[in-house]
Amino acid sequence: MEKIKILVVDDEPRMRKLVNDFLTRDGFFVLEAEDGQKAVDIFFSEKDIALIILDVMMPKMDGFQTLKEIRQYSQVPVIMLTARGDERDELMGFDSGADEYISKPFSPKILVARVEAILKRSGSLSEEDILEAGGVRIDRAAHSVLIDGEPVDLSFKEFELLTYFLENKGIALSRDKILNHVWDYDYYGDARTIDTHVKKLRSKMGEKGDLIKTIWGMGYKFEA
DSSP states (O other): OOOOEEEEEOSOHHHHHHHHHHHHHTTOEEEEESSHHHHHHHHHHHOOEEEEEEESSOSSSOHHHHHHHHHTTOOOOEEEEESOOOHHHHHHHHHTTOSEEEESSOOHHHHHHHHHHHHHHHTSSOOOSEEEETTEEEETTTTEEEETTEEEOOOHHHHHHHHHHHHTTTSOEEHHHHHHHHSOTTOOSOTHHHHHHHHHHHHHHGGGGGGEEEETTTEEEEOO
């Protein structure tokens, strides 16, 4: 499957690299531009860019001008970045057609989460409705779980946790990573809450609970 293209526009090389690294790690293909004029040129030459991350303060053409230029021809999702915390700038961004507005400094993880959420809403990033491994079958659309053909009643977080395990089957997942993805990026609780939920999840899964392996000192892995 071809990678989704994202255009990162910022006049600070370090900022572009930071955002590029995190997006690339999550499987996106990233293009970069150091000013608004180059961003417009890249956008219209590439044709298939799915989302733009756009800084406000830039030389040649600022973010608002860049967005205005692009909006004449396209409704591509745009996340605006700015060092300004002024409400007027934020309102101007939304009035110009921005989909999200994030103030610097920001958490790269939160930015990636926002990117994925927008792409899912826009239909660019799709998820398989059915996940299946080792006799465990998850139907996202119906929010249901079957184990060896029998329905299993899971809480919302247990369902999200099992889904995340199946999405990453065979991969060792740290507690921090599980916490960030399943409990969202704004959760600041104790990572040990994961152990409690895994224990309950294993119990409800019966013999199939053994598919969730403990990686001592790190976290867990779903291995079918």
